[in-house]
Amino acid sequence: MSQPHTGGDPHVCARCATQGPTCCYVEPGNEEFCFPLSRSEWSRIVDYCREEGGFAEQRNTRPFLDTMRRLFPLREKRVEELFPPQGTHLRLASDARGQCVFLTSAGCRLPREVRPWFCLLFPFWVRGEMLTMFTASGCLVCRETATVPESLALLGVSAKEVRHIFGRLLLAWGLEPDEGDCGK
Ligand code: SF4
Ligand code: SF4
Numbered sequence: 001m002s003q004p005h006t007g008g009d010p011h012v013c014a015r016c017a018t019q020g021p022t023c024c025y026v027e028p029g030n031e032e033f034c035f036p037l038s039r040s041e042w043s044r045i046v047d048y049c050r051e052e053g054g055f056a057e058q059r060n061t062r063p064f065l066d067t068m069r070r071l072f073p074l075r076e077k078r079v080e081e082l083f084p085p086q087g088t089h090l091r092l093a094s095d096a097r098g099q100c101v102f103l104t105s106a107g108c109r110l111p112r113e114v115r116p117w118f119c120l121l122f123p124f125w126v127r128g129e130m131l132t133m134f135t136a137s138g139c140l141v142c143r144e145t146a147t148v149p150e151s152l153a154l155l156g157v158s159a160k161e162v163r164h165i166f167g168r169l170l171l172a173w174g175l176e177p178d179e180g181d182c183g184k
Contacts, residue, residue, distance in 0.1 A: 008156040016140035017107065023122045023139060024100040024108065031056070032064045034091040035118040036083070038172040042090055045102075048114045054101050056093040060085055071125070075175050082173060092116065117169035123151065126166040131159050 011016070016022050031085050037055065045051060058064070060083040068079045083089055093101045102110050112120070123134045123141055136142050137157055145151040154158060170177050 008153055010156055012140055012144070012154055014107070019140065021097045021098070021138045023119070023136065024092050024103045025098050025138070028094075028096065028098045028099075031091065031094060032058060032061045033067060034069075034094075035092065035116070036089040037091055037116055039090075040172050041116045044114050045110060045116075048110065051102075054093055055090050057088045060087050060089060070177065074109075074128070078173075078175055117165055117172055119167060121165045124162045125150070125167075126163060131162060142184070 022130075023046050036058070042055060044056060065083055065085065067081075068083060069076050072079050095101060100108075102108055108115060108119070123136055123139045125132050131148050132140060133142065133148055141151050143152055145154050148159075150178070152162070
């Protein structure tokens with residue numbers, strides 16, 4: 001295991017990319033667990049690069065729905081409306097190796113302001129008042145830090161910025177923010 005980091009490292013994601021697999025990768029066969037892409041995020045990407053093959057239509061499988069309910073425990077009803085069991089949703093497409101099709105050897109080819117909210121948010125998540133993190137073994141930030149404040153410091157972002165991104169993600173899905181979600 002890596003030694004815990006105490007300071008910031010603007011190159012942590014670049015270092016992660018040299019070790020792989022990073023958050024731009026999904027294990028082939030596990031695509032149903034990719035975070036869904038809202039219409040507004042899709043249209044932002046299409047406006048930027050007219051990408052026809054950058055997206056995949058994914059069935060709302062039971063494991064996917066269970067994951068979404070776990071991620072939005074207070075918004076179950078809205079999640080069920082957004083993702084009906086027989087329906088589909090959009091996600092970023094990945095290639096045969098599992099890499100996001102927008103990933104290049106120099107990193108993501110989408111400018112930051114065009115990237116999906118989940119990409120900007122990862123590895124953080126928000127539960128009501130609490131800023132939390134995913135436990136992702138493929139994420140160098142997760143491997144090199146032990147607490148959320150350490151992870152924020154390593155990435156050089158503030159809790160307020162993370163809550164703001166989470167708020168934008170909720171808005172993109174038409175999910176009402178809870179008090180505390182967006183750091184208000
Ligand atoms: S859009 Fe960019 S940041 Fe998001 S998964 Fe794809 S390559 Fe990674
Ligand atoms: S957020 Fe984590 S998984 Fe994604 S590139 Fe950075 S260190 Fe790697």
